[in-house]
Amino acid sequence: MKGSLHLYNSLTRRKEEFKPINEGFIGLYVCGPTVYSDVHLGNCRTFMSFDMIYRFLLKFGYNVRYVRNITDVGHLLDDGEDRISKGARKDKLEPMEVVQKYTNGFHDMMDIFNTLRPSIEPRATQHIIEQIEMVQDILDNGYAYVENGSVYFDTTKFAEETGKYGKLSGRVIEDLLAESRDNLKNQSEKKHPSDFAIWMKAAPEHLMKWNSPWSEGFPGWHLECSAMSTKYLGKTFDIHGGGNDLKFPHHENEIAQNEGACGCSPCNYWLHTNMLLMNGKKMSKSDGNTISPEELFSGDSPHVSKGYSPMVIRFFMLMAHYRSTVDISDEALQAAEKGYKKLMEAGRSLKQLEAHSAEAGKIDEQINSISQSAFDDMCDDFNTPKALSRMFELVNIINSLKGGQLDSKELSSRGLETLKQTYSSFIYDIFGLKNDLVDNDQSKYLDGLMNLVIDIRQSSREKKDWDTSDKIRDVLKELKIQLKDGQSGTDWTIDG
């Protein structure tokens, strides 16, 4: 399939045609999690969005280097303490134990949500040398100053000389001056409130610190992404992504650092995913407006009436555009669950379909047109809700062929092949969905058993022994297995 890819660039605030720096290759950097506690659902949404984007870029034919970092140092809390250090003290663990524990948890959750692993997953603490070098470059270029062992980025000077500070987030430096809080740590050391630390001198009790030309300390939070993206993708690469809430100050400062260090902008396209809401508000741990992935799976939360499978959640998120907020609610999840099942059932039915015609008929045309449309939708800034709606058009065709409402003579074997390919390409490869209700190791036993049961029930029905056949149906129903009698025999589905 052919098309040109357009994506919404947060920097220019409009859709632009995507042109890679090197034909056929894409450098993609996404800001990963800070591993100081269990992943929360909001993070999952962001990484599922970028997973979908990564998958589509691959499908489009690009060779993608997908870099997603792990932040394991340098993230300050309000009181100035490192998040990892704080976690270490709390759990009586080595900082690196904290990091490992939550990194493992993060990876497990990403697997559960069926996301592809990034090509490189660099950690901040493994790139202290690169970060120190970048601080030095920024100092050498005159965009930073040393104060009492810490190094601060000089935003005023950078803004005056380049005019590039605040461009991404639409901020003006004078406004920042007026609005900044004055209770930040080390505020007095800064020349300007909007200046930010690129190297911090560590307090004696600080657990994670390294030697540097300026002090024994640790790198500023924003610096790691600048240093690691440069290292693995080059000074200027194609796409940088992250959650909307990272736009300011994180991404804004990243741009400043890269510009300050090498005089070039870090990337050509900025992609930002929108927030996951609950009850109309951003999901966040601090105010209790949150539900963990585990709670959502088990249903053990006042926010949901039952549990939802990981794939239902993934499907639910794909139903909204990545740049829109998603408000999670029990009602919406229930609707998503039904839609998801319908989609998966059609996938199973599709396997059994047969085409008899050698010549392309009307249905062939429809399939070709829907396939192309779905591809075009994805090319238009990854419009998953629209592309998904095309999939439901395919579902309708599949079910109609199966049910006999559509004449399979109108479909050539080649058309059927296209249908199967399109379906699997979008549902499994691009959207990253899988049938988590039946696709597991036990499914072959279950299939065999069910075939037997269905066979026995069919015999009863032929003898008009409704008592037996209805009993089989009712008992299975209690076991959450639903039988579906169709024209071409009986099917079944797990009704979780």
Added chain:
RNA sequence: GGUCGGGUGGCCGAGUGGCUAGGCAGAGGUUUGCAAAACCUUGUACGGCGGUUCGAAUCCGUUCUCGACCUCCA
């Protein structure tokens, strides 16, 4: 207060000048031994008020309202 983004039928959610997605729920029908599933039909939707236009949910103005960021956040 500053910056940015929303408000679409009962719910979720695309669309962004005329062709009026899709899912869920509801109604009627076909099918079925009965159901379920599937299929078919069915929706006076675009926050309010003005304006531009032959024509606006879509553009402009204004107003109300919700949210995000401005402090760590995906």
